[in-house]
Amino acid sequence: MTVNIGVHDANPSLYHLSRLGLLEQLLEPLGETVAWHQIGGLATARALADGTIDFGGTGSTPPLSAQAAGLDLVYAAVSAPRPGHGALLVRADSDIESLADLKGRTVHLAVGSWQTHFLGESLAAHGLSYGRDITAARSTADSYRRLLDCSVDAWVAQGAELFAARRAGRVRTLVEAGDVIADRSVFFTRRDVADTRAELVGLIVRALQHADDWAAAHLDEAADIAAADQGGTAADWREALATLPWRLEPVSDAFLAEQQEAADILAEAGFLPRPVTVADARHAALDQAATSALATGQEN
Template structure:
């Protein structure tokens, strides 16, 4: 067996927790330079916007001759599609959306948490007669399938004793869902910031149902093949994300300005998202993230979003990598 193949296998085993981290370092230091690093940026991940704006990854990999390719993700569904299709190496999504993707065969792992947001809620127009979850029966509700808002919608319906069949789901990307709500083409919308915050502040839309516990964390996912063959490069990406996270925590108003410019929303909208609805204090995957996914996982079985018999606890354990970033991520 060729030496490079052995190194890749060793790196993969180490990333899975079979070998100690020293094996990751040894494999990564011996790996060939990476020609191109492909990762996404998204309005729902302000740290990715900061990282892209300041060119810190470009600086980090300049000496290696590695080209940094940024791909825009309009939602978790897009980021996960890109990962599954090998269009990007690293992509950002909601935790429950990542679990759904992994359970259905997307070969990803999560070594880093980019935020703890309250980024979704059920939204209605300011003049809507809808006053509670029970009033959603028979109504048209917009949501982007395969994302945290869509899964939030399903869990919220359960709270009222409703099922997906009790409403008319209208599949739209997040920005289009806002437009459909405000134009009266749907009765409610499972929103996502910054679009949701903009609809609140600019159109007077009302948050019908909020539940922070139903918002899963922001997961930075990596293709397993990339993790196995380029663990050192992944570690350098996470270090750059850590730099961006520290900057956002120290400069929330400036980070909001970047978000406002990138997403083309007002500064008050961006400030609402970053200062009031995002927590950037915990980036290392751990028990709280595992437990959040385990609590949310039953909805995937209840709504037949995964194959019958899928062991979601096992899938959670396979997805959430609590070891890789232990020596990289700052505590607290």
Template sequence: MDRRHFHRLLLLAGAGLAGHGLPGGALAAPGRPEAAEASPEAIRVGFQKSSVHFVLLRQRRQLEQRFPSTRITWNEFPAGPQLLEALAVGSVDIGMTGDAPPVFAQASGRDIVYVGAEPPKPRASAILVRQDSPLRALADLKGRRIALQKGSSAHYLVLRAVKKAGLAWSDIEPIWLAPADGHAAFKRGAVDAWAIWDPYYAAAELDGGDESRPRVLHTGEGLSSNNSFYLSSSSFTQRFPAAVLALLDELTRADAWAQTDRKAATQLVADATGLPFGTAFRFLDRRPPAPVRPLTPELVADQQRVADAFAELGLIPRPVKVADIVWKPAGRGAA
């Protein structure tokens, strides 16, 4: 992928994209049980380029079909912290992030609830270095400048990498940069490493010639589960629980379709994000099948370990109990 395409990807990451609802109809599609609940006037979705399910829903217009009387809007964010800030102030109703953003949001007293999760995908994030970098092992990060988005899944990845290497957090110099700025700093050699997630990771791997492509110091494997969570607000889930469940069902339907026609799914993602087909393919290839499910006790425990790790180092304002904000809709077992 040439530099122009990569720059296009990064520029698009901050742009809001709007979808339009279809008039008329009830909340439920024919034969669906949620018809008894009033349909929301609008569902405002917050997504990132890494939000494959939401990208597919938007391209396939699944939500417009499932909620024919509801106005669906799509709002794109460069990373999870920015998305959850919008959720907290009521600008979006539901969104998807990695593991760290909801921990930081909960610790700051934001109104968020976990409503669903995808399976882990540790191969979809990495710590990258330049081809000519002397860094060969995680221990070599000592004293180095590492670009990462504060409060993101990359933040937790670096935290775990530092711990695995036997280093203290104070042994590294985190440089807080959003993906676009992180990539620019990495390319010009202003930082020694860059912690990033897909599709930016895949895009960087295929950017330019062999000499300018990054080298993977370590993926998330053995460091972070790299879980993805769907989050909403307590007010929206209380008012429209059936709509939330229906939306989660559509996310799983989108994933099931993508598993049966990977080429078509890749093309939809490429069309929606501006990624070259090859980059979108690599991005999707690192993802396992990802039905969206309620949080299990095991997943809550895993997320609690993420929260405790940040609290132990004083990186969040206060300790949090993840289970306190896990949504438990009527008729479904608690996590």
């Protein structure tokens, strides 16, 4: 049987796993194979729901949007917090000194990604609403240039782009993502897969940790691959990759509380069409499978 996995460039664990052959090695003794599907993070939940893929990973916001849309997805595992992964930037000479100054301004970000969670929670802490007090515009390849030419007022940057912008010295950090949210990678599957193939999902989680172990031990090589494939310099990619924890965790009460806080804020702001109960997406068998898989991975 073939397990179908969605992968996209912004999820480093899946990105490396799809290139290393580690999951294929784990599945071969079971007579299983894997097919990789290039699917954007915002399309991952829908691809799971319609059966295109069986497993995927994104940041924190897409599974909340999926729940709000009535898609029956369940969490498989999460990364450890990623405190250096992203930040909200303004021009070095901007008159924006605090989040309160963003009221009425335009912010470029990857709308619908973890960045929506980050910005929504940052604004809420200052009495502002993502849906009412700012204009959230989808970031593009020229977001950095548009920030510098005053076309936008702030920009949520991540990864190599963040380090490249900081190195140039023309931006200022307004808020670090890690000061507001845990900013985890989140991995999930359909409920029917969890109900019938929890052990298979556990193997995928174990393979993801093996891929993370490889990346942590080969940062220069991982940076060269990312720069050649996605653009930017290897030096900026290495700095970005070095900030990541490269460690997966089972779903925990703390993670569910983080997600519930985000869901409540985004529903109140109108980004989510209705409130959701995050705990409905927890699956006991997957919790057990992930805990066992990660413990086994540490022993190997």
